[in-house]
Amino acid sequence: MSTAYAMRDSMTMLRRNLKHAQRYPSMTVSIVATPILMLLLFVYVFGGTLGAGIPHSGSGGDRAQYTNFVVPGIILMAVTAGAISTAVSVCTDMTEGIINRFRTMAISRSSVLTGHVVGNVIQTMISLVLVIGVALLVGFRPHGSALDWVAALAMLSLLAFALSWVSAAIGLGAGSIEAASNAPMPLTFLPFLGSAVVPPSSMPVGLRQFAEYQPFTSITNTLRGLLMGTHIGNNAVIALAWGVGLSIFGYLWARSVFNRDARR
Incomplete structure (x- = not known):
């Protein structure tokens, strides 16, 4: 099947998923509400205390200082929360037999998952x-320029794309919608x-080492540097590598599970 037909079928599946999200908005609302509630919790409940421990926090302005520190992390959480939607929607199609019906039709196989992934990226960016x-x-109160914002949104789009593919694979392998909604929670x-939410330097030694080298730390530091003007160093390169690596891993995993189920 030609690339043009694959693109056409992918757009059809994208429209299907966007219309489905519009008609059944409960999942979208819950995914948007979660990071907002976390933001309010950390700013108004923990902000005064945690802000006092943030480096360069000025006296009398601890909560404001902490707000600028934590918001990039909350923005990142909004992207990771959006991954749940992909897993649930893909699992719903699997358990209801819709994907099996699509397999019998003269459409591009890749378009089914591509529609879910691209649709989730669009919904995630709207929630952001x-x-x-x-x-x-x-x-x-961010200090980033227009170019910095473009770079930050591009990085967040890449992460949303990567996690959507990983979640699509999770949704394909989940036996139930409940399992599909719970499996991406660690992300x-x-x-x-x-x-x-806090600098890794404030953590115990073992946890600090994990925090410093896990993928979301470099992404958070890059996002914070772009929006707040803090030092980025090599975090941008590491964050980009994680985004590309997770995209390739998620795509290959999802394609493998999709093709395996098709042969059953």
Whole structure:
């Protein structure tokens, strides 16, 4: 099948998934609400105390300082939370037999998963706009230029794309919708074990080493550097490598599971 037909079929599947999300918005609402609630929790409940321990936190402005520190981490959590939607939607199609029906039709095989992945990236980027809007309302004051924002959004899009493929593979392999919704949860909370809410230097030795080398720390540091003007160093290169690596891994994993199920 030619590339043109594959693109056409992928666009058809994308429209299908976007219409489905529009008609059944409960999953989208919950995914958007989670990072917003976490933002309010860390700013207004923990912000005063945690802000006092953030380096260069000025006296009397600890909560404001911490807001600028934690928002890039919350933005990253919004992307990881969006991965749950892909796993659930793919698993729903699998358990209801819709994917098996698609396999009998004269359409590109890759278009089925591509529609889910691209649809989730679009929904995730829309949710990011809402999360950033709330962050600005609670006191987030970024210093990044327009080019910095473009670079930050490009990195977040790459991460959303990568995690969507990983979640698609999870959804294909899950036996039930409940399992599909729970399996990606570690991705959502892994930023907590990095530099999202506190500096890794404040952690015990073993946990600090894990936090420094896990993928979301370099991504968080890059995002924080782009938006707040902090030092990025080699974090941008590492973050890009993680994004590309996870994209390739997730795509190959999802394709393998999809083709394996087709042969059964």
